[in-house]
Amino acid sequence: MPKDAALDALASLLGERLSRSKPDLAEHGRSESHFPTTPPDAVAYPESTEEVQALVKICAEHDCPVIGWGAGTSLEGHGLAVQGGVVVDFSRMNKVIEIRLDDMDVTVQPGVTREALNEELRATGLFFPVDPGANASLGGMAMTRASGTTTVRYGTMRDNVLGLTVVLADGRVIRTGTRARKSAAGFDLTALMVGSEGTLGLVTELTLRLHGIPEATSAGICAFPDMGSAVTAVMETIQMGIPMARIEFVDAATAQAFTAYSGMEMSQAPHLLVEFHGSPESVAQDAERFGEIVAEHGASPFQWSAREEERRALWALRHNGYYAILASRKGARAVVTDMCVPISRLASAVEETQADIAQSCVPGPILGHVGDGNFHAILLIDPEKPEELDEAKRLSHRMAERALALGGTCTGEHGVGLGKMAYMEAEHGDGWQVMGQIKQALDPKGIMNPGKLVPQG
Amino acid sequence: MPKDAALDALASLLGERLSRSKPDLAEHGRSESHFPTTPPDAVAYPESTEEVQALVKICAEHDCPVIGWGAGTSLEGHGLAVQGGVVVDFSRMNKVIEIRLDDMDVTVQPGVTREALNEELRATGLFFPVDPGANASLGGMAMTRASGTTTVRYGTMRDNVLGLTVVLADGRVIRTGTRARKSAAGFDLTALMVGSEGTLGLVTELTLRLHGIPEATSAGICAFPDMGSAVTAVMETIQMGIPMARIEFVDAATAQAFTAYSGMEMSQAPHLLVEFHGSPESVAQDAERFGEIVAEHGASPFQWSAREEERRALWALRHNGYYAILASRKGARAVVTDMCVPISRLASAVEETQADIAQSCVPGPILGHVGDGNFHAILLIDPEKPEELDEAKRLSHRMAERALALGGTCTGEHGVGLGKMAYMEAEHGDGWQVMGQIKQALDPKGIMNPGKLVPQG
């Protein structure tokens, strides 16, 4: 078997850092959502770009699949070794290489997590804003083009990656981008790599934009009589140009799950959780103006605070949202949807989705980054009941089609992985074939995360 | 000749809208800078995506080069038909197709110019911010990844193109992106196309982000004792987080050229031209804070105004900058440089560049979008004196190498065209070969703007 030859060669390259232990394989064969466990043949723990390069060369020689692994938090089975091969776990490449205060940028290894980076930055007055909730690795976040609660203000990984070091399928190492804030020097390889889900190469270094920690922050929460009025309030706030740093929607079912999980009392109604960044005066003003808008839509008084602890409690609640929802049905696994639509379509998208779920046997609390037009239904299934998985997939399918019909995308931020492959053709038409041509040009043997993102076969 | 067969077929497709008149060929063979006139074999004036598709299919069949043409304002000879063929002039595809106020986006044909678009948007309270000074076409701006005076606040074309319709080299038509604000659905083909300079396909439609016209604007100008203090003031303003909408630098030679061209009196010293967007209070505050910073660096009092006419006069001055500088040396042509470096390197980059020019026989006033770390020396040569072109190229070469040595890019916004091909390898290493592989995959016959951007031969 050529794969065995590859594993032997990798073992001599990495020694103990090539693992074939059962628990390690199982750990790197699971996903955070409903996909069946799919262990790889081995797990590699490289420590440098050079080692990754040597590793990829060995795999290329033996046609052995190579799959990157950051924190393993992606939700569509992105990192599963569906054709076997080696999972490359970047947890030992977790150094912050250089922080450049004057340029407000930082170079990191891919295994650094967003929380670790912000911890490291704490004393500098700067922070890295992209926040997918989970404590994901920056390499993984770049590869899924992650975004999150702060995207409405600070953008996605697309906007915050200045450059990458990538080991390509044939072992060449390229450095994309520069440290300049912009460039017009040829194809934007950085943007091509961001969101490529490890199908074009392995990322071994990232240079990221940093932002100044705002002088002041205000955050708050309010409840709405119904979902429609909450979403309409979001749309108006955006159109008024009030600069939100975060604006998150949770429906009544999610609010209930939050209460049960955290003990913090929330009425069983749709809510918005909001944050503003600026000067002490501007964040107070923004909160006041927002309070006026939501009052017009029948919301409870917008309770806001500029105090750090209250703010932290609010976002801890939101960050635990997925787990709170999972806990609301004992033993459940989740099928997570990720519609993103033009803002004008948000109200109908959410309403139709909720109506769909209401008619189904599968519960599906909804929450989302509504400032970007992006929301998730967390469809809770009993893993012992295949009919529930089928039903969840049917719902999820309708949502993806709805997103496309409304001029949006089947995945705002989670990415394609295994779960969204079925919509790529509908979303991109011949553009999907173009992705396949690019993949074929850069990875003709198809060793980089095979079975994902591009047309197969 | 296969080309003749292509031209015959195109003539039957387009009738009078395929032109072979001498003046038309000459007009589409010139560039705004120093490149020799290079007329194509024909100029086509299509009126729809379908016509462009039919045109490209004919050219593909006959291996005939196809080169897009927007407003012809690019500065590196991007649109020159160096291997002959057909220039596709998009001036008849100049319709604003749909403005969507609620979503703050617009779909346009590629021949719409940025001024025409903003004129059309005038009553809506929205505007399109990317401003390269020249009244370029939006198709051309997307293809060069243009930016300009407002990029420090609103980003480049990379940040403001949501989606594109592209006719590929084999005649397939793809639609990249969606109208959602973000997506994680596969390779970012929109970003790959933006900045591709027509080497991957012809753009026939663009969907663009719009922004709210700020409630209030303040703008002003001040003079500095020397270049170093002006640039240091810029760096400090950025690091203080004062949200500039524009911050432009002009050196003493440029100030002199401005005075001569416009009659508006400016001291012969380096200047900064600045604008702030926000509420009436915030723009006043920003201007005050900025005034304090520049005062610490020995600047003249920062004279600012929130009045529309004064603001317009200021930016008309800046927008005419290139022509004012050209006029400062009779009969001159320009070699334009386009360094962009990390902000921390800006002062040394500008100083070393000025020192270089001071030692040369070629005058080179400097101006630039310093908030992005981007500046231009406009090297003025007598077109009758080849030794001056050589000297300008030598200077330009040193600047490009300096940009790279400082961690920046050889072109911040103008693009590669013919003039920056020589630096692609140094800037991108093997990444340049990767660009070539992508080109080869999508345009194996090399008919789309041949001779540009990717490795040749």
Ligand SMILES: Cc1cc2nc3c(=O)[nH]c(=O)nc-3n(C[C@H](O)[C@H](O)[C@H](O)COP(=O)(O)OP(=O)(O)OC[C@H]3O[C@@H](n4cnc5c(N)ncnc54)[C@H](O)[C@@H]3O)c2cc1C
């Ligand atoms: C509770 C919860 C909440 C979430 N909320 C959000 C959210 O709000 N927004 C959002 O965008 N996502 C969200 N996610 C999904 C997830 O956090 C993101 O997809 C994240 O970007 C994955 O990062 P990771 O480090 O876990 O990557 P992994 O899951 O380890 O890998 C993701 C993909 O990238 C590849 N990869 C990883 N590292 C590399 C590398 N160095 N080189 C090449 N390929 C590599 C893998 O092969 C895989 O294809 C959430 C997940 C959970 C569990």
Ligand SMILES: Cc1cc2nc3c(=O)[nH]c(=O)nc-3n(C[C@H](O)[C@H](O)[C@H](O)COP(=O)(O)OP(=O)(O)OC[C@H]3O[C@@H](n4cnc5c(N)ncnc54)[C@H](O)[C@@H]3O)c2cc1C
């Ligand atoms: C006075 C002056 C000031 C300038 N200042 C700036 C500045 O501040 N910032 C900046 O970025 N640039 C600046 N430029 C350069 C120029 O304005 C930009 O490069 C602009 O983006 C070019 O647009 P255009 O419509 O003129 O394109 P063109 O010059 O016509 O074409 C540019 C390239 O795009 C291709 N192309 C055009 N349309 C299409 C299409 N529909 N499909 C496929 N390919 C196409 C062409 O083949 C060519 O390769 C300036 C130029 C001048 C003359």
